[in-house]
Amino acid sequence: MLQIILYIAVTLTAVSADYKYETKWCRVPLDHYGFQRNETFQIKYLVNEENWDGSGPIFFYTGNEGQIEVFAKHTGFMWEIAQEFRAKLVFAEHRYYGESMPFGNKSLDNEHIGYLSSAQALADYAVLLNELQGNTIKPRNPVIAFGGSYGGMLAAYFRMKFPHLVSGAIAASAPVHMFTGMAPCGVFNRLVTSSFRTVNNKCSSNIRESWSVIKNYSSTANGSEFLHKTFNLCSPIKNATDLTVLLEFLESMYSTLAMVNYPFASDFLTPLPAEPVRVVCQYLNETLTGDKLLQAIGKVMDIFTNYEKKNTCVDYKKGDDYGNLDAAGWDFQACTEMVMPMCSDGHNDMFEPKPWNYTEFAEACHKKYNVYPRPEMAKLEYGGNRLQAASNIVFSNGLRDPWTGGGILDSLSDTVRAVVIIDAAHHLDLMPSNPSDPEPVKIARNIHKQHIARWIDQFREQMTHTRRT
Amino acid sequence: MLQIILYIAVTLTAVSADYKYETKWCRVPLDHYGFQRNETFQIKYLVNEENWDGSGPIFFYTGNEGQIEVFAKHTGFMWEIAQEFRAKLVFAEHRYYGESMPFGNKSLDNEHIGYLSSAQALADYAVLLNELQGNTIKPRNPVIAFGGSYGGMLAAYFRMKFPHLVSGAIAASAPVHMFTGMAPCGVFNRLVTSSFRTVNNKCSSNIRESWSVIKNYSSTANGSEFLHKTFNLCSPIKNATDLTVLLEFLESMYSTLAMVNYPFASDFLTPLPAEPVRVVCQYLNETLTGDKLLQAIGKVMDIFTNYEKKNTCVDYKKGDDYGNLDAAGWDFQACTEMVMPMCSDGHNDMFEPKPWNYTEFAEACHKKYNVYPRPEMAKLEYGGNRLQAASNIVFSNGLRDPWTGGGILDSLSDTVRAVVIIDAAHHLDLMPSNPSDPEPVKIARNIHKQHIARWIDQFREQMTHTRRT
Numbered sequence: 031m032l033q034i035i036l037y038i039a040v041t042l043t044a045v046s047a048d049y050k051y052e053t054k055w056c057r058v059p060l061d062h063y064g065f066q067r068n069e070t071f072q073i074k075y076l077v078n079e080e081n082w083d084g085s086g087p088i089f090f091y092t093g094n095e096g097q098i099e100v101f102a103k104h105t106g107f108m109w110e111i112a113q114e115f116r117a118k119l120v121f122a123e124h125r126y127y128g129e130s131m132p133f134g135n136k137s138l139d140n141e142h143i144g145y146l147s148s149a150q151a152l153a154d155y156a157v158l159l160n161e162l163q164g165n166t167i168k169p170r171n172p173v174i175a176f177g178g179s180y181g182g183m184l185a186a187y188f189r190m191k192f193p194h195l196v197s198g199a200i201a202a203s204a205p206v207h208m209f210t211g212m213a214p215c216g217v218f219n220r221l222v223t224s225s226f227r228t229v230n231n232k233c234s235s236n237i238r239e240s241w242s243v244i245k246n247y248s249s250t251a252n253g254s255e256f257l258h259k260t261f262n263l264c265s266p267i268k269n270a271t272d273l274t275v276l277l278e279f280l281e282s283m284y285s286t287l288a289m290v291n292y293p294f295a296s297d298f299l300t301p302l303p304a305e306p307v308r309v310v311c312q313y314l315n316e317t318l319t320g321d322k323l324l325q326a327i328g329k330v331m332d333i334f335t336n337y338e339k340k341n342t343c344v345d346y347k348k349g350d351d352y353g354n355l356d357a358a359g360w361d362f363q364a365c366t367e368m369v370m371p372m373c374s375d376g377h378n379d380m381f382e383p384k385p386w387n388y389t390e391f392a393e394a395c396h397k398k399y400n401v402y403p404r405p406e407m408a409k410l411e412y413g414g415n416r417l418q419a420a421s422n423i424v425f426s427n428g429l430r431d432p433w434t435g436g437g438i439l440d441s442l443s444d445t446v447r448a449v450v451i452i453d454a455a456h457h458l459d460l461m462p463s464n465p466s467d468p469e470p471v472k473i474a475r476n477i478h479k480q481h482i483a484r485w486i487d488q489f490r491e492q493m494t495h496t497r498r499t
Numbered sequence: 500m501l502q503i504i505l506y507i508a509v510t511l512t513a514v515s516a517d518y519k520y521e522t523k524w525c526r527v528p529l530d531h532y533g534f535q536r537n538e539t540f541q542i543k544y545l546v547n548e549e550n551w552d553g554s555g556p557i558f559f560y561t562g563n564e565g566q567i568e569v570f571a572k573h574t575g576f577m578w579e580i581a582q583e584f585r586a587k588l589v590f591a592e593h594r595y596y597g598e599s600m601p602f603g604n605k606s607l608d609n610e611h612i613g614y615l616s617s618a619q620a621l622a623d624y625a626v627l628l629n630e631l632q633g634n635t636i637k638p639r640n641p642v643i644a645f646g647g648s649y650g651g652m653l654a655a656y657f658r659m660k661f662p663h664l665v666s667g668a669i670a671a672s673a674p675v676h677m678f679t680g681m682a683p684c685g686v687f688n689r690l691v692t693s694s695f696r697t698v699n700n701k702c703s704s705n706i707r708e709s710w711s712v713i714k715n716y717s718s719t720a721n722g723s724e725f726l727h728k729t730f731n732l733c734s735p736i737k738n739a740t741d742l743t744v745l746l747e748f749l750e751s752m753y754s755t756l757a758m759v760n761y762p763f764a765s766d767f768l769t770p771l772p773a774e775p776v777r778v779v780c781q782y783l784n785e786t787l788t789g790d791k792l793l794q795a796i797g798k799v800m801d802i803f804t805n806y807e808k809k810n811t812c813v814d815y816k817k818g819d820d821y822g823n824l825d826a827a828g829w830d831f832q833a834c835t836e837m838v839m840p841m842c843s844d845g846h847n848d849m850f851e852p853k854p855w856n857y858t859e860f861a862e863a864c865h866k867k868y869n870v871y872p873r874p875e876m877a878k879l880e881y882g883g884n885r886l887q888a889a890s891n892i893v894f895s896n897g898l899r900d901p902w903t904g905g906g907i908l909d910s911l912s913d914t915v916r917a918v919v920i921i922d923a924a925h926h927l928d929l930m931p932s933n934p935s936d937p938e939p940v941k942i943a944r945n946i947h948k949q950h951i952a953r954w955i956d957q958f959r960e961q962m963t964h965t966r967r968t
Contacts, residue, residue: 059873061533062532062876062880063533063619064614065831066536066614067535067613153880156879157879167681167884168885191660193659194882194886194889400537401534407531410625411531411625414663415636418961419663420663421890492885
């Protein structure tokens with residue numbers, strides 16, 4: 031389901047940055063909040079101490095829905111400021127992702143998946159932090175949490191829920207308001223559309239047009255064959271299900287292109303050229319119809335799936351499981367606590383009209399996982415519309431990023447700050463710096479550094495005060 | 500086990516205050532933090548709205564280990580300030596106590612008890628608060644949490660973990676530092692002793708002497724018969740187990756007397772005269788030995804168990820389950836997350852030397868509940884030694900209260916304040932006011948009111964700011 035995926039990973043190849051870390055493991059309880067089941071298992075974490083002098087801060091990445099190595103590699107900001115702060119770097123893998131599987135390869139089975147939740151993951155991180163601090167009641171190293179996207183939500187929530195362990199949080203592109211009743215369900219798709227329309231009004235209108243053309247073509251044998259060939263599909267569209275899967279693949283594609291619309295070539299979610307939305311829109315910059323429109327869409331698909339010329343065809347059926355991010359568990363989280371309503375109307379956005387139907391969504395979740403969603407839970411647990419009650423959090427959002435529709439764009443208090451970055455896509459501020467970075471993202475990173483320095487000072491003042499009393 | 504019981508309830512009779520409330524129920528998930536089990540059940544809560552005008556604050560008592568009616572009746576402070584603040588009063592019952600049983604009368608069976616934890620209880624309270632606020636994302640009523648003893652810990656933790664729901668907390672006599680490595684294990688028993696020694700040095704030394712005398716007597720048939728008769732026991736001491744149970748009963752008795760050493764007659768845990776420690780010590784104010792010592796202890800037991808002359812004998816075997824507080828679940832909490840090490844040495848206290856033996860304790864827990872304790876968990880989850888990272892909490896402690904040994908006696912920050920009350924026993928400041936109240940407790944209640952007023956103002960300022968932005 032497009033509407034509940036934060037990342038759509040397609041392929042992942044080696045990145046240029048050569049970050050070194052040790053891979054370690056930390057034993058945690060399966061259930062931190064009850065005692066009906068008392069097993070333990072291990073979560074993975076990555077550590078780099080080359081700049082650390084023992085007294086510096088711990089920079090702690092609260093891993094999101096995927097292998098932690100991916101986030102370690104692409105969170106260049108932490109690596110680049112480690113020396114200046116003499117920081118230890120830690121990247122913690124979220125339970126039920128990557129290799130942090132409580133029940134091995136059976137972890138995602140319905141009988142085992144129930145201990146996958148953000149609260150349990152945060153408690154894992156608390157146990158790990160405590161271990162890193164030597165299990166002392168008076169930790170001497172300030173801890174700064176970092177995260178992007180769902181990881182950004184977790185960074186903010188980690189500070190909110192464990193203020194005694196975490197001195198502050200950089201929460202990049204964290205859609206903490208993307209819950210029921212807090213943001214319009216259409217905002218994400220409107221922002222995706224805006225990204226394409228900004229390049230060229232024709233680009234978004236061609237895409238809006240394409241849905242009916244694809245459906246028309248798919249309804250005849252010749253048309254289907256044309257689609258198969260023009261889109262270079264690995265398998266033909268044989269029935270309505272195949273068509274639905276293809277349409278969802280395309281929706282995901284446009285969303286991903288908008289999310290990772292970086293000013294430089296990146297392979298964060300899939301290898302893509304710099305400014306990929308501009309690149310694909312060059313095929314769609316005049317009004318197209320019929321065969322020509324589909325050929326243009328085919329070119330977009332080729333860039334999206336095969337920028338490195340390694341694939342022979344478009345395997346649209348791989349869907350959410352495509353790629354290396356290993357985010358299969360996210361679908362369960364979206365079906366339980368991370369319910370983020372999404373819709374489109376075809377007017378304010380370039381997608382087919384699709385209302386948010388909670389009942390249908392809930393029934394699909396129940397059918398798949400035997401659970402009903404708890405759409406109120408995340409708001410209740412994590413601050414809802416009153417995050418000003420927390421402190422020492424920076425919420426950064428790029429105005430090119432569709433997730434910004436669920437982000438915090440106005441500072442809520444002296445210590446819960448919003449940093450809005452014009453010209454930045456999904457957590458660009460956490461990415462390795464690049465000569466093509468726009469000026470606003472450089473400014474944002476400097477603001478982050480100032481906050482981090484202040485939180486570290488605050489921690490040290492508090493510790494001095496505690497020793498005195 | 501004495502060392503793990505916050506309250507030792509013996510009997511409870513009707514109190515004089517005539518507080519009126521409606522009894523209501525709120526449906527909550529069995530497991531808030533995972534999805535392996537998706538049942539729900541109902542917790543009980545008591546409401547009084549007679550002073551409430553719809554816009555006033557909600558005063559929320561975070562129920563502890565027992566029937567909520569007991570705490571509602573004895574938390575007179577909330578009732579007495581309700582009119583001034585035009586507050587709604589809510590007293591929420593803790594899951595697995597009173598009638599808030601997820602599995603009916605099977606709830607405390609080992610196969611069902613695992614969902615008894617402080618974190619699940621706090622999440623219950625969050626759900627209830629949300630319901631009381633009309634399930635809105637922008638609650639308009641400030642909420643102040645109140646609690647005494649374990650309920651005081653919960654009030655503080657409720658503010659710490661849910662700052663968006665709770666504007667401040669009055670945490671009375673909350674032993675938040677009574678965890679492993681944070682307070683000396685002997686402090687509780689030293690403070691109990693101090694309470695008796697303050698009345699008369701002979702009082703505590705007679706009690707210290709009594710243990711060996713009781714053991715000597717119990718080793719012969721004549722001696723046992725003397726104990727049976729002099730202590731007015733319902734059943735004789737037939738073996739070593741009976742003796743152990745009797746000794747634990749007596750230890751509990753002295754601890755309870757110190758805890759509820761109020762300046763007025765009260766039936767909070769058991770009906771007792773004003774200043775019960777002074778009353779019982781009048782039988783122990785000169786050096787006693789042998790028969791005379793035991794006769795004096797017998798008089799203490801009679802006052803403790805039979806102040807209202809309703810019992811015909813001392814049923815020492817009832818142990819922890821004695822009385823109406825219905826705190827049977829506490830033993831499980833003490834065996835899992837609420838591990839509070841206790842010890843005595845016979846020198847600094849008036850008890851028999853008994854070191855804290857964690858291994859023995861853990862094995863006993865495992866044998867009884869098939870779980871091992873997690874002694875680090877509460878510190879990690881609830882702030883440990885760094886509660887200054889939270890805000891808007893008042894920790895009040897009476898210097899007559901043995902639990903003060905695990906309390907916070909120095910203010911930690913501008914908003915995490917300590918209020919120390921000379922001459923006050925266990926959360927006297929929350930009790931109904933009484934002509935015999937010492938001046939310091941009146942001052943403490945005024946300080947509480949000032950904090951509450953400030954927290955309410957703060958909430959309203961934040962809400963105004965939110966509406967503006």
